[in-house]
Amino acid sequence: MLADLCTLQIPSAYDAVTCRGxxxxxxxxxxxxxxxxxxxxxxxxxxxxFLDVREAQASRQRADGVTxxxxxxxxxxxxxxxxxxxxxxxxxxxxxxxxxxxRPGAAGQRSSYAFAMRPWTESELxxxxxxxxxxxxxxxxxxxxxxxxxxxxxxx
Numbered sequence: 001m002l003a004d005l006c007t008l009q010i011p012s013a014y015d016a017v018t019c020r021g022x023x024x025x026x027x028x029x030x031x032x033x034x035x036x037x038x039x040x041x042x043x044x045x046x047x048x049x050f051l052d053v054r055e056a057q058a059s060r061q062r063a064d065g066v067t068x069x070x071x072x073x074x075x076x077x078x079x080x081x082x083x084x085x086x087x088x089x090x091x092x093x094x095x096x097x098x099x100x101x102x103r104p105g106a107a108g109q110r111s112s113y114a115f116a117m118r119p120w121t122e123s124e125l126x127x128x129x130x131x132x133x134x135x136x137x138x139x140x141x142x143x144x145x146x147x148x149x150x151x152x153x154x155x156x
Contacts, residue, residue, distance in 0.1 A: 006026075012044050015043075017049050017050070018051075027118045037131075040155075041133075055142075056119040063093055070082045078101070080102075093118070097114075134156060137153065
């Protein structure tokens with residue numbers, strides 16, 4: 001299903017909803033509140049909302065403008081090289097990514113992306129989740145992450 005989280009209109013039908021990373025792409029307060037509210041409204045009474053979002057302070061610290069590169073061997077002589085650079089401006093994280101695919105006997109392929117996202121603070125998450133009718137909110141460090149720039153949220 002393809003849907004706009006800011007206008008999502010589905011009945012309260014789910015025991016649990018998971019949203020990983022998507023809420024970071026909501027830049028305005030209005031879009032953020034609308035998306036959180038619609039996710040909460042999609043839960044049955046007592047349902048659980050699981051969120052994985054970027055944390056603002058740690059994201060800002062990591063946004064040092066340094067390009068980080070990782071190469072992955074895909075087998076049979078093929079490789080994928082990933083380059084990422086992030087900077088912080090006016091409360092938003094600006095990311096530039098490039099993917100270079102190399103395969104023997106084939107022309108190289110390059111894909112580039114540039115986007116902005118707005119990481120979350122714990123207080124902002126709690127306020128929006130409570131305003132959306134979720135009375136219990138637990139926030140902890142991201143699960144399975146090598147960096148401290150993620151928050152894992154369970155709300156009901």
